[in-house]
Amino acid sequence: MNAIELYLTLGIAVFLLSLHGLMTLYDPIRRLIAVNLMGAGTFLVMVSLARRSEVPDPVLHALVVTGLVVAISATAFALRLIIAGSKNDKTDSGGGNRKP
Amino acid sequence: MNFALLSLAIPLFCGLLLLLSGRALRTRTTGFIVIVSTVASLVAAWFALQEAAAAGADIMLNLGGWETGLAIRLRLSSLSALLLVFTALMHLLIGLYAGLSRDGIKRDYWALSCFLHGSLAALWLSADLFNLYITLELLGLTAVAMVALAGPKAYKPAANYLILSLAASLFYLLGVALLYGRYGELDVLLLAPRTQADVITRLALLLMTTGLMLKAALWPLHLWLPPAHASAPTAVSALLSGLVVKGPLFILWVLWSEVAPPTLAQQIGPVLAIAGMIALTAGGLSAMRSPHIKTLVAYSTVAQLGYALMALGLLLTWQLPQMHIALWLFVIAHGLAKASLFLAAGEMQSSLGTKRVDGLRGATQTVPVAMFAFAVAGGSLIGLPPSGGFLAKWVLLEPILSEPGNWPWAMGVLLGTLVSAAYIFRIVAISFDRAQINPLDINPDRVGHWLALLPALMVWGMALSGEWLIRLLAGGPV
């Protein structure tokens, strides 16, 4: 086993672990974190594949940069959406939840 | 190719300029501009269709002028040109409704619908696996933004939709990464002759299929669709059900009919076909039980996508390329019919002031035009001749009926037809109940009702151009 194999396996392991999280967790924030970890696992696979040759593959690096942009913008939007949704919940149920 | 690019660039430019203009334009003016640009895009798409049909083969464009393999390639086939026309037409019909019906729609709808149009056009034209990933993300984000247009009540389903859609894209992306690692190509057509049936390819295709099935709400990964589609504003529900779920379906088709090696495709074919059959029945049964009008229509999307999935599965099992005609006829017929169903359902909801199915009692008397639109569009979903739905089902049944051994598939189609007839007739029967009429809540909006009828009439008109459509999809001379 060399480092590339290690990171390749690690990427798939992180992907599977967070997939399990996505399927079992209830809280939307945790689910969003799980999706982000799945993304990290995917990128880890891509970057370890890029490192197979002595000089890393610029194409895969460029693809990961693009993927990171997509991930951060979608995460930001999703997080704001979750927050807005839970605020709406609070006003709907008449503030039945614990007050901060 | 230039016409196709024009059809793609016009809505994108229009959306960007609308975003830039801020509040300088009134909402009505905005709607007018978008409708004009949609017409322009439709005309461009029509010329692209002529070009593709005349060429006889796929027209390829290497973006940036780089050599094949390095450049992202765009592909204009007669199918993608037809889908460009279909997308622009749907946007036009729904845009007319959104602009002219009394309820009106928020200003931001217009910019977002332009973006949706552009993302779909980019998806139909792309022939590069990673580029398809980005168009998928674009599609998912715009769709979620449009669901959120409905206001705070829609935020929860929208957030759930977004999280699942992101997870699905990552499944797809991991598959793309593995394919790139294995074959060193991202271009669909270059990858096609090189793929082999080995472990990595299997794993990659499996991952991509899971992601795409989740995105397209294909059974058994459909549970997110009904809440998201039912909570969106009416015009948006029509766009989501009629167009957005077809994007991932297109990629699924490209993946299995072109990229996957035939041996693997033959193995997955029956699985997909059976999933399609279950979707038809299970989605139909849920639609039959649903208490809310819009949820019923949303579940019917799950059921109808079963036909498309079945066509895809049988295409792969029997390696019959002409089955793709049935697949795409289903997509187009369902898109038009579903637009009509959602618009009619929305109009009836606001006129009668109820969201429940049993509130439709006496609807043939109170809202006759909208109810007629619902029934006509429903007729195409059932597959009554000579509607577009019938045409598609006919093309699907032809190869099934040619062999006696194919009877299970024929039974599946029959069962699906019965179930869709059941949920459509449930609505129609309630609406004829004149004993306890549910009175109108507000004066019905005549224009809105007639505009809801328009797509339904078009889907019945599809039968007139049936032969032309079939020849076009078969790739022959038109």
Added chain:
Amino acid sequence: MTPELLPDLTLSLLLLIMAWGALYAPQRSDAMTLFIAFGVVVALIWARLDAPDLALAEAAIGAGLTGVLLMHAARALPDELHQDYRTASYWGALGFTVVASLMFLVHLLYDDSLFNAGLLDTESDLTPRLRTLADAAVPESGVEHPVTAVLLNFRAWDTLLELLVLLFALGGLRQLFPSGQSDDSATTASWPESMTLMSAWTRVLAPLLVVTGGYLLWRGSSAPGGAFQAGSLLAAAAVILRLTGLLPPLRWSSLWLRLSVVAGALFFLAVAAATAIWGDGWLTYPGAYSGLLIISIEIFATLSIAITLSLLVIGEQEDLRS
């Protein structure tokens, strides 16, 4: 196993622990903190795997933007309503994951084809053809750094669509603040006033971030760096300034704000259309000007990315709807 694998093994173990914690920590605030720490470990791994472009981007995002986003969420959200954060389908999902992992492990250990016949093979040359072509074409691309060449020339269409992704996310965020409805209860994201030390620090830190961002942009054509890294650093600077109250609210009603949000995508699309009409084809840059075109696209893109990302992180009613 060789001794030089030791740091990699440590990093991997650390990453797995962080991932586990970020998913299943009993307190949600702990989960968020661990998720931010996860980002830092990932940045280290990128550096270890010779991916400086990614390490820079990950550091800017993970340390700066995600942190603020999650802090905002922690303040705005009530505690978890369900003490039991697992869903009903827990055992089914667990079974599925265990089976999937086992199948994967079996392939890994017995079949061995996962690594040897497909992805990793020391015998044959596995250099992707796309990569070979890209390496050969870099001298004609107008920039020296291969990642930048791929992003802004060979696969420029991807990057154009990626700018649209940012824009669409912002378009979606705007829907959460319906116009004409002022939201008094909104928790405006800001640090408590007592943190004077922080605002003093910010006065030093922010200009430094801006300068670094500019440097990364300029450097992008010849070395790791570029529009996205620079844009996210600038966004982080804007967010910090905004949180300490040193930057006035950005207002959507200002034409300049809207212009800087759409500038990147609009300019890129205009270049694409112009090359299609007057040039050799959609996104085919004329050879002599390609370097110049790329750098101007990057400048506009950096501006758009910085503004859009900072709005996505801290944009409120007054920023997005006034």
